[in-house]
Amino acid sequence: MPWHPRSLATALCVLLLPLAPDALAQSTNVALGKPSSASSVHPIGYPDTFGHAKAFNGVFNSPDDRWCSGVNPLPSNPEWLEVDLQALHRVDSLTLYFGKDDTFGRMVDFDILYRASNTADYQLVPGGAITGNTLPGRTFTFTQPLDARYLRVQCKLGADDNYCRVREFLVFGALQGNQPPSAFAGNDVSITLPVSTAQLQGSASDSDGTVTGYAWTQVSGPTTATLSSPTAQSPSASGLSQGVYVFRLTATDNGGATGSDTVSVTVQPATPSADPRAGKLHVWSRGNSYDSAVFLPKDYGTVPGKKYPLVLSLHGRGGTTLDENHTQVGSNPEGFIRQLIPGKALVDTFPGIVVAPNGPKIKEAIDTWWHAPGVHALVLEAITLYGADPERVTMTGLSSGAAGVNDQIASYRSTYAGAMPQAYFPPFTSPICLMEAFPIWAAGNEDDGTFGAWNWTNPWDGVQPRVRACPGYTGEFQVTVNPTGGHSGWDIFWSRSDAQNWLVSQVRKAP
Ligand SMILES: [Ca+2]
Ligand SMILES: [Ca+2]
Numbered sequence: 001m002p003w004h005p006r007s008l009a010t011a012l013c014v015l016l017l018p019l020a021p022d023a024l025a026q027s028t029n030v031a032l033g034k035p036s037s038a039s040s041v042h043p044i045g046y047p048d049t050f051g052h053a054k055a056f057n058g059v060f061n062s063p064d065d066r067w068c069s070g071v072n073p074l075p076s077n078p079e080w081l082e083v084d085l086q087a088l089h090r091v092d093s094l095t096l097y098f099g100k101d102d103t104f105g106r107m108v109d110f111d112i113l114y115r116a117s118n119t120a121d122y123q124l125v126p127g128g129a130i131t132g133n134t135l136p137g138r139t140f141t142f143t144q145p146l147d148a149r150y151l152r153v154q155c156k157l158g159a160d161d162n163y164c165r166v167r168e169f170l171v172f173g174a175l176q177g178n179q180p181p182s183a184f185a186g187n188d189v190s191i192t193l194p195v196s197t198a199q200l201q202g203s204a205s206d207s208d209g210t211v212t213g214y215a216w217t218q219v220s221g222p223t224t225a226t227l228s229s230p231t232a233q234s235p236s237a238s239g240l241s242q243g244v245y246v247f248r249l250t251a252t253d254n255g256g257a258t259g260s261d262t263v264s265v266t267v268q269p270a271t272p273s274a275d276p277r278a279g280k281l282h283v284w285s286r287g288n289s290y291d292s293a294v295f296l297p298k299d300y301g302t303v304p305g306k307k308y309p310l311v312l313s314l315h316g317r318g319g320t321t322l323d324e325n326h327t328q329v330g331s332n333p334e335g336f337i338r339q340l341i342p343g344k345a346l347v348d349t350f351p352g353i354v355v356a357p358n359g360p361k362i363k364e365a366i367d368t369w370w371h372a373p374g375v376h377a378l379v380l381e382a383i384t385l386y387g388a389d390p391e392r393v394t395m396t397g398l399s400s401g402a403a404g405v406n407d408q409i410a411s412y413r414s415t416y417a418g419a420m421p422q423a424y425f426p427p428f429t430s431p432i433c434l435m436e437a438f439p440i441w442a443a444g445n446e447d448d449g450t451f452g453a454w455n456w457t458n459p460w461d462g463v464q465p466r467v468r469a470c471p472g473y474t475g476e477f478q479v480t481v482n483p484t485g486g487h488s489g490w491d492i493f494w495s496r497s498d499a500q501n502w503l504v505s506q507v508r509k510a511p
Helices: 005-016 052-056 336-340 372-386 400-415 432-437 453-457 463-468 490-494 497-505
Strands: 036-038 079-097 107-115 123-130 137-158 168-175 182-184 189-192 203-205 211-220 236-238 243-253 258-268 280-284 292-296 308-314 353-357 388-398 418-422 440-445 477-482
Touching (some): 052 079, 079 107, 123 137, 182 243, 203 211, 292 336, 292 372, 308 336, 308 372, 308 400, 308 497, 336 353, 336 490, 372 388, 388 400, 400 418, 432 463, 440 497, 453 477
Parallel strands (some): 182 258, 308 353, 388 418
Antiparallel strands (some): 036 079, 079 168, 182 203, 211 243, 243 258, 280 292
């Protein structure tokens, strides 16, 4: 018995309306007269006689009013017929009528496919893979309605002459309500001050229409940002401060429906730039009272709150660290600071601050015997001024500079974490065992008359053996003696990496 679409539609309404009278619109043949296409059309009378539109013209009781393929299908290369419903529809059922009568021109093997948009993949309708068909027409009813815009019959085998024939293809359903667009506000953004503008990247799509407008609003943030154009697809947000901002994109479609999405913009604090004096020498002018050459490490100023070790460097009698007018660091400053003049590799790696005061002139010549309270005041001021770590202050000096170091050991030892006197006699403190808690590394040449190697090292009353004999000695008192070289050699010693590391590795002991 042939199927009659009108009685089918009536049957569906009777079935569906009592279930959900308000939710579902009446089911009608929504394929009627809709645009169609086909893989091929039989050339006899093309296109009018057997064109694909014939399958959607509502005439199903006239056997020759049909689509007929132009070639025979293969299972691997089916012939197809497709209708575009022009918008997303709810599809409740399908009915197909095949050849011109019940036997000739049937489709034997075929699939029925659907998709919601032309960017989606085709899917088989439930029960839509048919093989060995013997009926002149078939109906497919779906317990769960399909969301479809495109429907396709894919014919793999026809009866008799193996052409594919569809007299009528009826699609029962109703237009879906307008689907809202989907909006994407872009990937989350992070910027770092001083950059204070972020580019927003909006996009949107609409499955059953077109996107007609964009609107950006600020949801939250530490300040009110300025949007270059709140109705642009991808505006910029400027005037941003440190913190997290959230913006919402709302897209509107041609049916007035909206979809929205949010994006966050994180504004990181600025990376501090290095102090302009970092990684080089500069003059610290103190009104001619121990004006100093100062070295600041390469990362100085980039790490907020970082405390650096500080090394006091004292030159010898007649040496200098500054030029005559104290406006520039001398080209060849004397003392440990000489390791940090431009071009030295240590400039890039030395992790400490070095303060190298310039001795005052006595009459016309530099004649430096360091003034102990004045040097100590300089060190205390430098700790504050340069943000040095008060637990990691050491001192080193050569010759009369080492005498200056000795004076600091004798009078202000609790300020310092260690001392490295070179080419001078040892300090004599009383009682001598007070020295054992204070790290010292002395150096000099045996044949240097001013070094007094004997006083450091002689086994009967040398400072080093006597300190090492103290109860509780902790092994921090060392002397490095070379046999020859006279009154020199300090630059060689200070160029040793173990000596350089020692100066910035000592930590002040509890007094
Ligand atoms: Ca027809
Ligand atoms: Ca829409």
